[in-house]
Amino acid sequence: MSEQPLHDGAVPTERDQEAIDAIVNAGWDIDLVTSDLRPRAERLLALLGLVQDAGARTDRVLVDVAFLRAMRQAESSPDDAISLHPSDEEAIDAWMLSGFDVARVPNSLRTRVRQHEAIGALIAGVVPRNTDRNQLVDRTMHAVASIESFRSERMRVAPERGFRIPRIRLNDLVSLAAMLLIGTAVALPIMSSTRAHMRQTLCQANLGSTALAMASYAAANRDSLPVANAGFQGGTWWNVGKDRNASNSANLFSLVASGYADLRDLACPGNPKAVTEAHETLGFDWRQLEQVSYSYRLIPAGTAPRVHDDPHAVILADRSPVVLMAARGLAVRPEDNSPNHSGRGQHLLKSDGSTEWTRSPVLTETGDNIWLPRVIENKIRSVQGRPTIDPIQGNELPTTPLDVFLGP
């Protein structure tokens, strides 16, 4: 079983880490710790409550748990130990509910509300200095224009007609060829990298738009994630374009079908088969698996996942390479990245609307592989190196509600 960190919040200072190392290396004997680190080490021991428990000093699990305890204490110190005076809480509520108008707040609270108003003014502060206002506006307009130009380029299908090659001499041709060779050698890697970056940026923007669409859908549908069927119960879920009850992409497509998202938001620029026009789809689903750019959380029948269930849960990602291979009956490599970005990584969209770029399908926090259900992950966990496994059948489901498994 892989070892998981016990916490992922705050971390101790370097000096504290030195003290931790020193006390552990000293076999938890404070007298063996150097004098410069001893006060911190003593403090640490006091926090851990281990001073009297000599028998358990070498127990690794106990050390981890005790360390976690110490971190929780330290983390909780500033914010948990203080709270606002009840009258100030009342003042905030009154001020907010008055639409930030002091005149509409009861007299008894006005003095306090003015303090809150002053905090607001402090926070609003000043615009950061040394910023060239026009330059930033120009840069922003340029960024928007570049994105738009890239998008337009994707849509262009036919070259202009009537282009004539001017009359040229052999010398011109040789010079031109040499210049082109040199220019191409220099420019190709740059252009390639720029285009990949643009695709990645556009893809991330797609997920941002989809997050907004999902939030609107949830607001109108009792916080539900988009669904088009009653969930899956052992039946096939990768029959894209055949039966909405046997296609997980139909669930995602319901965002488009119900008008919350535009088809373009669900077309990754890194997917050459992606479609952007409604007539290229079935109206309730894409026509074929290859057209689907993003893999969506599989929802078992009888469960009704809500967007608030777990704000950090991954609900959408660049399309799964595992499903693409498995649907063709080929062995899959579980640690491959999405083909959308040439296998460099994939974007993730989480329940709280945030997006993230990852270079591995295995989630850092949980060790969960987003392309597979836990039950299969557990089977292959003992295999060393980069395992290949027999194709999945397209009817597997998440093992638990916390198991992230995306398809198609």
Place this chain on the structure above:
Amino acid sequence: MPNPTAHPTDEALFDQYRTGQTEAFRTLIERHHDDLLAFLYRLVGDRQAAEDVFQEAWVQVHLSAHTFDRERTFRPWLFTIAANKGRDYLRKKGRRQTVDLSAPVRQDGSGTATFVDLLEVEIPAPDAAGLSRERDAMVQRAMDSMSPQLREILLLAYFQRLSYAQIAEDLQIPLGTVKSRLHAAVASFAQRFRQVSKDDTSRESS
């Protein structure tokens, strides 16, 4: 009577942009430049990063233009997008708060809370002569030391002046959580600002 074409609303300008008038977008960017940049600066705590997020937010506005609900107002929508981008930035940056185990913690484990009474905190009045660069930096230091969640909710309420209901919708959290989180955020800011001010004063006097 005011002429609506002389100073069109944000929504009217965004409509113009959606019909192809590029200059309307520039006007919107210029109109919200100061507020949005200050908001992002406070949120991410770094000027260069704030400018990057500023650009990303406007690119997202452009890309999501077709999803904008004409019944809603433009400004909260813009700030929601910007806050999302700011959150993404902070997550990518992976900023993890450093704590010092030697810092004072609750000694007795009783959970006894300390109240922050704002009447006892010296806060400059809003009409005080212009904020100095030093004071602004102090505010930023206090904000930087807060947790990102508390900082964000404080900005949405006290800077952006969104209602409880709007914040609940934007952050996708229950209304009760918004209230308690905002109360905690104000307490946290007041305490940290007081500490930063004290540190500053003692540095000047030494």
